[in-house]
Amino acid sequence: MSELLVARRISARYGVEPDEPPVRAVDDVSLVLREGESLGIAGESGCGKSTLASVLSLNIHPPLAVTAGELEVAGRRIALDRPGWRRQAQALRGKVVALLPQGAMNVLNPTRRVGDFVYDVLQSHIPGISRKEALRRAAERFEQLSLLPRALEAYPHQLSGGMRQRVVAVVSTLLDPAILIADEPTSALDVTSQRALLKLMSGLLEQRIIRGIIFITHELALLRAVTHRVAIMYAGQVAEVGPTEAVLFQPAHPYTKALMDATIVLETGTRRQRIETIGGQPPSLVSPPPGCRFHPRCPVAMPVCSREAPPVVSVGEGRSAACWWVAERLGQTAAAAERRDGHAGGR
Amino acid sequence: MQAGGEGALLRVEGLTRTFGQGRHLVRAVDGVSFEMRAGEIACVVGESGSGKSTLAMLLLRLIPPTAGRIFFDGRDVTRLRRRAELRAYWRDVQAVFQDPFSSFNQFMTVRRVLGRTLGLEGRRLGPQERAERMAWALERVGLVPRTVLGKYAHELSGGERQRVMIARALVVRPRLLIADEPTTMVDASSRAMILNLLLDLRAEYGMAILFITHDVSLATYVSDTLLVMYRGQIVERGDVERVTAQPEHPYTRRLFADAFTFAARR
Numbered sequence: 313m314s315e316l317l318v319a320r321r322i323s324a325r326y327g328v329e330p331d332e333p334p335v336r337a338v339d340d341v342s343l344v345l346r347e348g349e350s351l352g353i354a355g356e357s358g359c360g361k362s363t364l365a366s367v368l369s370l371n372i373h374p375p376l377a378v379t380a381g382e383l384e385v386a387g388r389r390i391a392l393d394r395p396g397w398r399r400q401a402q403a404l405r406g407k408v409v410a411l412l413p414q415g416a417m418n419v420l421n422p423t424r425r426v427g428d429f430v431y432d433v434l435q436s437h438i439p440g441i442s443r444k445e446a447l448r449r450a451a452e453r454f455e456q457l458s459l460l461p462r463a464l465e466a467y468p469h470q471l472s473g474g475m476r477q478r479v480v481a482v483v484s485t486l487l488d489p490a491i492l493i494a495d496e497p498t499s500a501l502d503v504t505s506q507r508a509l510l511k512l513m514s515g516l517l518e519q520r521i522i523r524g525i526i527f528i529t530h531e532l533a534l535l536r537a538v539t540h541r542v543a544i545m546y547a548g549q550v551a552e553v554g555p556t557e558a559v560l561f562q563p564a565h566p567y568t569k570a571l572m573d574a575t576i577v578l579e580t581g582t583r584r585q586r587i588e589t590i591g592g593q594p595p596s597l598v599s600p601p602p603g604c605r606f607h608p609r610c611p612v613a614m615p616v617c618s619r620e621a622p623p624v625v626s627v628g629e630g631r632s633a634a635c636w637w638v639a640e641r642l643g644q645t646a647a648a649a650e651r652r653d654g655h656a657g658g659r
Numbered sequence: 660m661q662a663g664g665e666g667a668l669l670r671v672e673g674l675t676r677t678f679g680q681g682r683h684l685v686r687a688v689d690g691v692s693f694e695m696r697a698g699e700i701a702c703v704v705g706e707s708g709s710g711k712s713t714l715a716m717l718l719l720r721l722i723p724p725t726a727g728r729i730f731f732d733g734r735d736v737t738r739l740r741r742r743a744e745l746r747a748y749w750r751d752v753q754a755v756f757q758d759p760f761s762s763f764n765q766f767m768t769v770r771r772v773l774g775r776t777l778g779l780e781g782r783r784l785g786p787q788e789r790a791e792r793m794a795w796a797l798e799r800v801g802l803v804p805r806t807v808l809g810k811y812a813h814e815l816s817g818g819e820r821q822r823v824m825i826a827r828a829l830v831v832r833p834r835l836l837i838a839d840e841p842t843t844m845v846d847a848s849s850r851a852m853i854l855n856l857l858l859d860l861r862a863e864y865g866m867a868i869l870f871i872t873h874d875v876s877l878a879t880y881v882s883d884t885l886l887v888m889y890r891g892q893i894v895e896r897g898d899v900e901r902v903t904a905q906p907e908h909p910y911t912r913r914l915f916a917d918a919f920t921f922a923a924r925r
Binding site: 356357358472473474499500501502503504505506507530531532533534536537560561570571574575576577578579586587588589590593 | 706707708816817818819843844845846847848849850851852854855858873874875876877879880913914915917918919920921
């Protein structure tokens with residue numbers, strides 16, 4: 313399968329004041345999104361997943377700065393640490409890679425109809441497009457995805473929150489981007505609207521309107537419903553990556569397991585069983601703990617974990633985890649040391 | 660702390676609240692009746708716009724009902740008007756809301772947030788007692804009083820803020836806690852911690868909890884009783900085991916079908 317988006321060893325940070333230490337929100341992250349694939353990125357608040365979304369969607373604005381790494385977006389390579397990347401990014405943003413930001417439903421202007429918003433968006437990217445043409449395109453796309461084109465005539469307050477979110481999601485695809493990056497698109501929606509939005513996102517892929525989706529959320533149960541593969545992030549780094557079902561149901565990394573254990577889902581037989589929580593807090597990204605960043609909260613931490621960064625070890629077909637404990641169990645410690653290139657997301 | 664057999668802690672009869680008028684009349688809460696025992700955890704589940712939060716506002720006496728009555732501990736509290744009466748009511752009935760980012764006054768320290776709620780106590784508390792009550796409440800929610808008392812909202816994570824808001828409600832040792840979507844804005848990992856905390860508080864102090872959520876997974880995890888709300892009305896109610904096993908109303912069945920599970924793909 314060909315690769316649609318490749319992120320190689322990306323590091324990004326927020327420098328608020330020159331004399332203050334920066335927040336290293338993304339630290340040496342490598343990921344691959346394949347053609348026709350939906351990739352999930354999960355982790356607790358503050359693990360850097362939204363920052364990664366900004367970088368991957370080329371929405372990199374101060375105080376956020378990328379300090380290292382390279383992106384390959386639909387065949388085009390951008391070295392994010394070299395001058396001139398901004399011009400390259402500008403050409404791709406919105407057209408090749410689109411971002412559906414957190415709280416997207418709030419982007420609608422309450423005093424203007426949805427159709428006016430659509431016209432604004434299209435006009436800013438396609439100068440000279442007529443209003444009629446803009447609305448025709450939107451209506452066609454709405455119908456394709458089983459949304460009523462009538463919504464174009466509505467004011468935002470006449471639509472429910474779930475409907476507003478779906479409308480903005482569809483509008484973000486009007487320029488036919490190859491990749492859609494959705495950052496927590498379902499937060500603040502009720503379960504019924506979440507289902508509807510997920511169905512819409514799956515529809516985008518199935519109808520080949522979009523060639524790949526990166527879906528960012530902290531809800532593991534939701535990832536399972538829409539993604540093919542997931543990357544679990546912790547403190548700015550990828551802890552584990554692999555096929556969704558395998559990662560969620562046979563987690564290799566202790567952090568993935570802890571996250572799964574803390575997730576409450578409707579399940580017959582598990583009721584009245586106390587859900588275990590992960591003790592402690594995610595670390596500060598200004599001065600993360602040495603060695604493995606998860607070691608202070610890890611139930612199976614070993615002495616080496618607090619000294620040295622963990623090796624990335626292969627734990628099956630297209631799966632890898634960054635963990636000393638896993639490496640030791642698999643006897644891969646020596647071999648792993650040579651492969652410190654980060655998880656490129658498997659073959 | 661079970662309140663014996665002498666009746667319900669909370670009893671609601673035909674509670675109704677409408678907004679707007681004429682063609683635009685919306686019956687946000689429409690003839691709702693139910694009862695809660697002391698120490699019971701009841702859960703109101705329903706989609707956005709079903710009237711769950713309006714019900715919470717009515718029960719907290721923050722907005723007046725259009726019709727119907729609310730009894731707390733056998734006393735009619737529907738028409739409480741005087742500030743002193745309402746403050747006495749809020750000593751017994753406290754709330755935690757959805758968004759700890761907007762319900763936590765960002766210009767106040769944790770100490771001041773908790774102190775203001777302590778002001779609901781009818782009598783003046785000495786500095787020693789105030790400090791003890793605050794420390795107890797914060798420890799109870801798993802925070803270290805020494806480190807958090809002087810902090811402002813922006814210095815705490817979302818999960819910590821929500822726990823401070825629960826501690827705020829706890830300082831007056833309420834008999835009923837109304838928790839309106841307390842876990843929607845926090846991480847999946849902090850969610851279990853907050854729900855476990857609510858379960859422990861009930862076990863230890865017999866505090867009754869009215870939990871409001873759109874997510875049946877959470878509802879079945881914490882509650883004894885489910886009240887399914889749809890378009891302002893309670894369409895189904897019953898013991899959580901019964902409703903989970905055999906939902907009767909089509910809307911209840913849909914809510915359960917929409918929940919995300921880790922079970923085999925449907």
